[in-house]
Amino acid sequence: MSDTHAQFVHLRVHSAYSLAEGAIHAKDLIKQSLGLGFPAVAMTDTNNMFGAMDFSMAGTGAGVQPIVGVQLSIRNSYLTVDPKARSKPEPDQLVLLSMNREGYGNLMKLVSKAHLESDASEGPQILIEDMQGLSENVICLTGGSKGPVNTLVLKDQRSDASECLDQLKDLFGDRLYVELQRHGLEEEEASEEALLDMAYEKNIPIVATNECFFVGPDMYEAHDALLCIADGAYVDETDRRRVTPEHRLKSAEEMINLFKDLPEAIENTLYISKKCLFKVDPIDPLLPNFTEGQDISEADMLRDEAIKGLRMRLDFKAAQEGLAAGKEEEWEKEYWERLDFELGIINQMGFPGYFLIVADFIQWSKDNNIPVGPGRGSGAGSVVAWVLKITDLDPLRFSLLFERFLNPERVSMPDFDIDFCQDKREQVIKYTQDKYGADKVAQIITFGKLQARAVVKACGRVMQQPYPVTDRLAKLIPNDPGSAMTLAEAVESEERFKAEIEADEQTALVVDRALKLEGFYAHSSTHAAGVVIGDRPLDQLVPLYRDPKSDMPVTQFNMKFVEQAGLVKFDFLGLKTLTVLQRAVEYVAERDIEIDLEALPLDDKKSYELLASGNAAGVFQLESTGMRAVLKGLKPDLFEDIIAVVALYRPGPMANIPTYVERKHGREEVTYKHPMLEDILSETNGIFIYQEQVMELAQKMAGYSLGQADLLRRAMGKKIKEEMDKQVEIFVEGAKERGVTDPVARAIFDEVMAFASYGFNKSHAAAYALVAYHTAYMKANYPVEFMAAIMTLDLGNTDKLAGFKQELQRMEVPLLLPNINKSQVAFVVEKSEETYCEDLDDPRHNLAIRYALGAIKGVGEKAMEAIIEEREKNGAFTDLFDFAERIDPKLMNKRQMERLAAAGAFDCLLDSRSQANAAADVVMRYANMMAAERASNQVSLFGDDASAQVDRPALPVVRNWTPTEELEHERKAVGFYISAHPLDSYEKILERESIISAAEVFSDPGLIGQTVRMAGAILSYRESKSKNTGRKFGALMLSDRTDAFEFLIFEDDLPRTRELVEEGAPLVVNIQIKKKDDEDMVRLGSRGMDSLESVAAQSSSGLEIEVEDQDAIKSIKSVLSRRSGGKGIVKIKVPVEEDKRFAEFKLPHKYKISPELIQAIEAEIGVSSVMEQ
Template sequence: HFGDRLYVELQRHNTPDEVAAEGGLIDLAYELEIPLVASNEPFFAEAGDYAAHDALLCISQGAVVIEEDRRRLTPEHYFKSPREMAALFADIPEAIENTIEIARRCSHRPVRIDPILPKFATQGGQTEADLLREKAEAGLKDRLAKHGVHPGFEEKDYWDRLAYELKILIDMDFPGYFLIVADFIQWSKSQDIPVGPGRGSGAGSVTAWALTITDLDPLRFGLIFERFLNPERIEMPDFDIDFCQDRREEVIRYVQDKYGHDQVAQIITFGKLQARAVVRDVGRVLQMPYGQVDRLSKLIPNNPANPMTLGEAIEAEPRLAEERDREEAVATLLEYGLKLEGLYRHASTHAAGVVIGDRPLDELVPLYRDPRSDMPVTQFNMKWVDKAGLVKFDFLGLKTLTTIQKACLHLKARNIEIDPVAIPLDDGPTFDMLKKRETIGVFQYESSGMQDLMRKAQPENIEDLIAIVALFRPGPMENIPKYVACKHGEEEPEFLHKTITPVLEDTYGVIIYQEQVLKIAQVLAGYSLGEADILRKAMGKKIKEEMDRQRVRFVKGALAGNDDLDEAHANFIFDLVAKFAGYGFNKAHSACYAFVAYQTAYLKANYPVEFLAASMTLDMGNTDKLAVFAAESKRLGIDVLPPDINNTEIEFAVKDGAVVYTLSALKNVGQAAVDHLCKVRGEGGPFKSFGDFANRVDGRTINKRALESMAKAGAFDSLNPNRAQVLAGTGAILGMASRTSADAELGQNDMFGGGDLIEDVVLPVTEPWLPLEKLNAEFEAIGFYLSGHPLDDYLSSFGALNVDTYTGFVEKALKKGARAGKLAGTVVARQERTSKSGNKFAFVSFSDPTGQYETVCFGDLLGNVREMLEPGTGVILRVEADVEDEEVKLRLQGVELLDKAVNNVAQGLTIFVRDETPLDSIAKRLTNGGKSPVKLVVQVENAQEISV
């Protein structure tokens, strides 16, 4: 059947299996007259790469190098040259000749394929272009009717821009793409699935705005169509769309149903071994001490925006080279790391990319099944999917959109209707809140670095917020001082030339956006916006030949259009623009995300209870974040009520101006149990007693651990406020619930008509918890202290003790460079470990009224303070701080029992004054005293003492 297409393959990598099988294979070939062919299976480029590749195999298998029972190759699995292959098979030269023959027969010439998209359904012979024009014109008419024309523009400006864009889109044959995107976005909005206002350069299109693909008026914000789609270069448009993260899958399913499940797939992505990761991975498989590997990896600068290679790190950080030269194991690690860096580590599914074909995708690209999904995935990554002609659509999940929707639903329950897209952009309370840096929960502006920028910039309008989003990233950050100084009138803005002034006015003379680069090239040097976008890309890539060509074009255009400009100044402007173009930010993206950030800030400033309840729901599984939101609620004077079986909902709820904690966020309480409880209560009303509770819930759905967590958190307080007694009685409650469920299954309920006589559960007599016991039980169930904190009674002593709160110290560390301080905390947990060198160390978690934090405790100190680091103990800590990438890591330097320290401060200093004591000397010494009380004891007649 195979004719001349069947060969017997021989390989010589010196493996036992190959050696054993070769004789039989040769005999088989001669006996059946099947030609022999020599081949080589290269896994690495050169023989010297064998050891590094062996480490890579261990990384992939989770093994270590010295393991015997694992997959191994040989040093012969390298890419051999023709001469080496000829020498290796010198005894069978025909096998080598056949290798060449097969290579000739398998020749393939790749061709570029035009974009492949399904045809969008039209009616009555209408073309996609006609339908796009019809929908866009109707959409723009509707937009202008609802939103009006922005001051400074005329309605004609919008219609002219739409006509310009439509001509380009139709000429470039992109109407189908816009119709497909508009269709699934409009479907999503019709299903109340939140969709972002835009993302990336697509927000610069009036056509997209008219079709409700985006929600920002491009003219109002000075956004440029050519930054999205350049008529000077044929490239596919690319919309990135944010959806509610909970319902993103629904949109993808809609697309699958509309175009066919075999025509829609997600895209593969490959994780690479980057410098820090490769050091950690190789160190693990070589079984080097964890602490040593961790220290080496941290010597590599961490800059996600511009990652440093391992080779660059070795050159930049002398300690890496010193460690390499001093220790052979480190030299081996770095040698392997340099060879493995940049290789693929694992495959996964791209977080957002989806392709839609006009035929079954297996006819166009290879596919595979991700075991975690029933949706096919392309084996081509994004780059090769594009070369195969498939068009990528990005369906991203953005949690913030869900938060906004849930907050609006809370408001709707109070008969307050909020359209997040239509809120006023000049709300006073919103900007007051932002100026005060009260940005916990506010999208984009929540980090401490952003809070500091808010303090400096004092934003007054939406343009300021857009600029802040663009400035707060590597590169543009260096312009923050100039931007702030010019904004506040401390420096004069430099506009470079009068034609550029309108372009840079909103950003106080600082070039922040890529769109400003385009406009400068247009107004100063006569570029079209399409040509200007090519200039921007050339400046970003810094290709010398192209930059030289663009410089000549720019300077010539600038001189031709401006009599007051000389060649030197034109070159100066070109150099300045080129510098900023390298890291200028896309204003369209910045505007969209600033708008989403403003929506969250508006809701927090005006409806904080609803906003915080929604925010807590979206971080239900993150105890640390819930603790932050609870602390923020307390700061704002908003009560967070404990969960209550007669009051709680499936999510965090709002009641009478307070946030009601949900059972769903408790430890050991599954979602199915909460769903069941809420359903039962909804059908039969509030639970009146434990007997009522046990008779109505399904004992198979709620287990004992769930009941215990609920008791500790206070969920049964409305039935019995003695939480200790309820906890002791959980077995009895569950026992009755299980019996009732079993009887119901057998049909034995209410056999004698006694349905109204519900037997109550008898709880064991138990003493109520002391306040601290109650708080600690609450902590076990919730993950943080909710109704109070063990340190609340000590807060007034913090000043005298010179102790910072955790959040206060973090702010000092980030803003003022503090590297040492004193904190107070209740010990939450201690995890002891042993380093590879045999030394004990521990990660110790603490809590104070502002949050939870972790420290690491090393060496002898751990042995000295271990007894004080038992969970529940109140202590004062001396810490050192390391700051890296806006993260503060703490090392423990000393521990003292809190009660002892407070008592010492309370007792203060007592001075016994004798007759001969020089009082002026005492007064002088007390002039610059601290915060501890000082008591003077003076002896008077009859041996009596007077305290002062």
């Protein structure tokens, strides 16, 4: 390496953490700098220090000194701004470099200040004076062509530029450098002489920088595409942000040649680098002292609370199981010994404070009626967590292991994943802010990367490749969530993808750019669950950021690096199911029945019968079609069965489900390779399911400690050959010492090895099984309340609500139409005088669910809340105009009125939905007039209210909708049919045509392989192309009276399908029922279809219509004219006034008779009756 190579240091580099702007990964920056011989390099990302820890760790021991810095936006208070200008000028920039720990601390505070105290609309920025008191041990570069001094020079504000430079010198003293850049930009050349004059005049040293966004020239065009992706621009646009090919990581030789007339500017880069010998090192975890100010240590408090908690848990267990309680009782000893053991490990590892903090905010949540989950993850294996009520599962009863959570032989932070009610999670986080200080609590940042498919689409867009071409190309990249394929792997292994690249030059160019940009960060967001709590203001440990979507500060380090910075992560997860359970319990409480879910016995017969029936829709973790099929075969009758099925129903272990089921029911013998295995595997019918079983096996058969066994489990999961070769010998030797032969020990080890990669954490499975059991219990014992609760939580999800409606139908629980005088925003349980269920002991007796106003499409929850508030304050609405007089028209419009009318919400005020719908405009105009009258306070001399001043208009006169029309309007407003179904009027025809219902198809295995006739109203239709064959196919979803069903249509049948597809139209379809060997779901395929109306027309002989007078005949003929060409004969009976007899005549043509035609005739004015012949 020549001396020249080491005579310059880059002090201004944008890494990938300058989101969608920099294109150098932190590790690559160190690697490239090493290759170019630089002794140091600075990373100065735009307004952030996201990568400070990553960069520092990458530089540790690498032979290159990382210099932690930032490019910070400065609001230039010296700049003269045109008051007529439409927008504020862009902020200027300074580069700040940390010299030591204090300087780094000042940078963190400045960057945090820029984010947390700036107007969100203007982006992070500070004033120069904001750096007062935060400039020590910080080196400042004046910002080059985009610095405040340079901007003032270019604006001919030379005296202001001089004053600005003086202000910076006052702040930074001899740590200020005038920054010079030579990228070939006009503004750099125009200002350089003035900058040099001021620098020499004020005795301020100069420094040369090259603002780097990418490594080499070959990256320029890809980086240009990255800027376009960030700005939503096209590469071919001229008026957009861009940099030059010179904005790269140049060699020292290039920089020395570039500034050969100013050698001191080069030398000063080395001088600065020698001043900046600081890098960010990982530190041990720092937690608030939970017992600060109290005369007790955290360890002693934890022991006191744990002993008290265990006593309460054991007393409850004794009362529930009829046991004698007391520390001297034999059954209790195991619990007390385990408690002592765990407390010893927790104290030894220094984590008592962590347990106390978690227990505190969980207890606060429970005290404030915020549901908390029973635990998830390995934390459920801790007795200490159980007795502190962090978790709700008895670890000893379910053989859950503490070492799976906290291993003394592998020191790492404990990590409780805590589920809270989704709606109230933010309240718990707010509590931690209030308790520990708002400046000591923050959420955690995450970064979104440009992944394979996304980066191809993004590059295609900015390079203006036609969207269908880019979309097709992206879809050729396999996208398995479990093992996502990189773009490079797709180019290498996907033949069709390679063929597309080779066939088209533009496509090859798009992929080339995408390959270079894949993996760079595109955006930041907030981690869904992670929260950190510090023992000091967080900006002393990490820089902070503001997510525009949240008021809470966010750490600038992601989860990995925030822990390296000494902060401890707590996971505050939102689980919708907890909210469902709480709401269901509250609905039940309205009947004066109190339910304590934590105290439920785990042997409720109804709950297991529900699961065994497969009717698990809405049951947590068990509601998928495949899982319900498993439950039917398994017929669980023990809580352990639920734990097992939660663990087994995943790719890999799923293959063991049939064996588990057969062995449970005694149809297959359970055998063990060695008697020792029986104790470990008897609970799971001789099958390895849980990671804890591997640990127990290693302990009992080979003499491992549980800590060592956990390390073995981890190693097996990673399948590192060298480690496994070593471990198999340790295992075999240990087993031989306990009487197991070498071949048997090796066979068992091999079996466990094969299992280890998909073994499941039993603690996690047990915790989720408990939530599943709670939902099954509520559905089995309080079905109406449970379904009202779960539907409320999916208020805006029409597809899910449609599924729940079908489930209510199966459960024989009535779903009542929305009613403006009875409905709430949410779904509610309503007691009715009507007897829905004869059995007085049935939990459904006299109960129904009233449809939620908030679930009607397009009405808005806020408007519905206002309506309900008015109704509850001043009583039920009496008619549409009373409604108009009492609502705020600012919250309601004509469209909302029409949706409410179509959904049936006004049926209680007006018999005709069509009239209520047509009146929407009149009613809203009246509502606005009433509001204006109230606002002007114009009341009569007699004290009349506003309604007396405005005459009520007349309602429009319109014909009633036919039942079919009414249902279609209802479906559009709600998303599905509630009051009836379009097939209802075809009942006789369905019987005659031997139509099979969806419920029969999905429940009768005997129909598999057959072709049956089904009927349904069209819900949706889409067309797509097969990835394998490239041929088109259609997917049509229909709804009958029992369920919705979707089937595939082959390309040859698509033209006929398109003729028939009309939203809501009823069809008859010949369906072939299939079931693949490796799937639980029934698959349906079309074998021809026709409109149900046409089928009906073929089987009806005619109509007899009775009218009130001859005036109706004309409108009847008009309706019939659209149905001519069928087989039906139409007779009309007209009254003869003189003798009250009827004259009857037959129309000359024949017609297509159908229920829809009958309804249309019945809706005409003057028609008395219509009879089908």
